[in-house]
Amino acid sequence: MKTNQPNILFIMSDDHASHAIGSYGSAINQTPNIDRIAENGIRFDNCFCTNSICAPSRATILTGVYNHINGVKTLDDDIDGTMMNFTKLLQQAGYATAIIGKWHLGHGGKSDPTGFDYWNVLPGQGDYFDPEFIEMGETKKIGGYVTDVITDMSADWIRRRDKTKPFLLMCHHKAPHRPWLPSPKYADLYEDVDIPEPVTFHDDYSTRAEAARAARMRIDRDLLPKDVKGEPPAGSTPEQVKSWKYQRYIKDYLRCVASIDESVGILLDTLEAEGIRDNTIVVYTSDQGFFLGDHGWFDKRFMYEESLRMPLLIQYPKEIRAGGVNKDMVLNVDFAATFLDAAGAAVPAEMQGRSFRPIWKGETPDDWRTSMYYRYWMHLDKEHSVYSHYGIRTHEYKLIYYYADALGTTGSLDERRPPEWELFDLKNDPYEMNNVYHDTAYAGVIDSLKRELAALQLAVEDEPYEGEYEG
Incomplete structure (x- = not known):
């Protein structure tokens, strides 16, 4: 193991908007464990995805190229596992590699995870309770709540890893993806609290393109009974129904996030217990943003800020000063090049992203992107x-x-x-x-x-x- 090769723990949730994270100044949520990464590292305020939808973003993160190049333009496109990705290059650089949790890039043949010594992933979106996993091609059902299961398997893999090698572990959570089903542990969280409505909650799209009016993502009319788990009180006005649905939606969303935050704490503590905290790059992100009632919406897809912006928090004591905040523009297409750079591996010319490692070291290049x-x-x-x-x-x-x-x-x-x-x-x-x-x-x-x-x-x-x- 080269002494200059850090471990990489990449934690990614699904649909976790940055404005539901405490360290981003959230008005609706507290995330003390995720905030530990920001406190001990750097918070990127302008991290953006190049296509705000799950599978395409994941494909871009892996390959370091845009979706018209990697072929995963929509949710219905599977990745071609024969393509080069950064995990294969880390393997060649001597890394032990693993992915546990949500894959969402297809299964079988050429779409199974490649570049990983170990993989244990959810089929499709996966289930919140008693989920099935596909472990190295074999389907198994595991009892419990999906976030807890992914956490336990990830922590166990860290403890059992080949300690002669640096490692990459991609811990990919299902939560807080729709439908929002919280753990029983957090089922009553926020029960007696009214979550503030966003300032754009009653947007009427009056100046916008028809696309905004045509989208079927509205809190008032497009959330289903299974999303809000019930019907609004009889006699409610339309405005009261909208507010009732928002409270039902956002509380379950935040309850799902609470399990994610607990998971992050467990994984950080595992690194401490293993004595590898200082030589491990810890990343917390999500595959894109999400509308939390903003513009009266749920979901993502649009290029609007709440959907476009990804949370990105990174700690690495050897290179990142604690408590940093950066406003340079970094993209999900940059992740692959950044991890390769940090590992001392060459970045292929065909990768379209650029390493932002100099930025986390406080040295923004003069020619860094401004668009x-x-x-x-x-x-x-x-x-x-x-x-x-x-x-x-x-x-x-x-x-x-x-x-x-x-x-x-x-x-x-x-x-x-x-x-x-x-x-x-x-x-x-x-x-x-x-x-x-x-x-x-x-x-x-x-x-x-x-x-x-x-x-x-x-x-x-x-x-x-x-x-x-x-x-």
């Missing part, structure tokens, strides 16, 4: 009806183009909609309530952003939409 490219491909999926779109985010503005065409992607509905644009001035409108695309005062900004968007597409080898709408 990012996003693309959501799954047009009008059967449940949420979000339009396909792409766009650019800078530190000041966000420009979104809803091209609204399936383009043959799997899981999309082949029904085109009129293309539309949105522009948000993030400095003056951080909640993205006012689309200023048609404001002539922003004509110069729009022209500049469109040129930069085209340059980003060219740089990542994606193609702009060239279809014509016939409505």
Whole structure:
């Protein structure tokens, strides 16, 4: 084992928005164990995903390339396990590698996890209670609550690891993915508390593209009885029903997060007990953000901030000063290159991400990105009806183009909609309530952003939409 090769413990939850984490200043939640990572390391305030949906984000994290390159554009695309990924490269660099928990990139043949010495994953979304796991190709059912089961297996793997090698362990939680089923341990958490509603809870989408109005993700009309586990009180007004549904939804969501936070504490304590805390990079993140009643919504998919932003907390005492906060723009496509860099392994030229290790060391490169490219491909999926779109985010503005065409992607509905644009001035409108695309005062900004968007597409080898709408 090379003395300069750190262990990597990568903890990823599913749909855990940063604004439900204490260290991000959450107004609705406390996460003391996740916050330990921030207190002992660095908090990234501008970590973004390149496609806000589960499978595509996971594929990008593994491969270090965008979805049009790795082929996982939608939830219905399986990964090709023969592709290069950073776990295979860590194996070649002498690492023991494992993944435990949610995989969600297909099973069987070429879509099983590759690059891992050990894998034990949930089939599909997995179950919250008494879940099935696929361990190295063999299906087994394990009693208990899924977060606890994943935690116990992860801690056990750390204790039983090959101690002659550095390790990568990817601990992937199912929670807090819909449907939100908390552990009995936390079933009564927040029972007598009213969770504050977000400031955009009653958004009417009046200035926005039709895409915002058409999406079926609204708290008031699109949450199902199984989501809120009951019916609102008889005689409730529409506004009261909406608030009642929000409380039911958000409390179960936060109860699921409570188990995640407990899990993080157990894993951190395991590193301490094993005497490897100082030589282990600990990462806490989620595969994307999530709407927690923001804009009156649940779910993700849109390029809006609450969906686009990922939590990213990292501790590594050898290189990261405790209590740091960084506002540079880092992306999920950067994770693979960063881990390889930290391990002293070469980063392949075909990887499209860039190591942000210098940033966590306090040395932001002069040529670091000031804008990012996003693309959501799954047009009008059967449940949420979000339009396909792409766009650019800078530190000041966000420009979104809803091209609204399936383009043959799997899981999309082949029904085109009129293309539309949105522009948000993030400095003056951080909640993205006012689309200023048609404001002539922003004509110069729009022209500049469109040129930069085209340059980003060219740089990542994606193609702009060239279809014509016939409505």
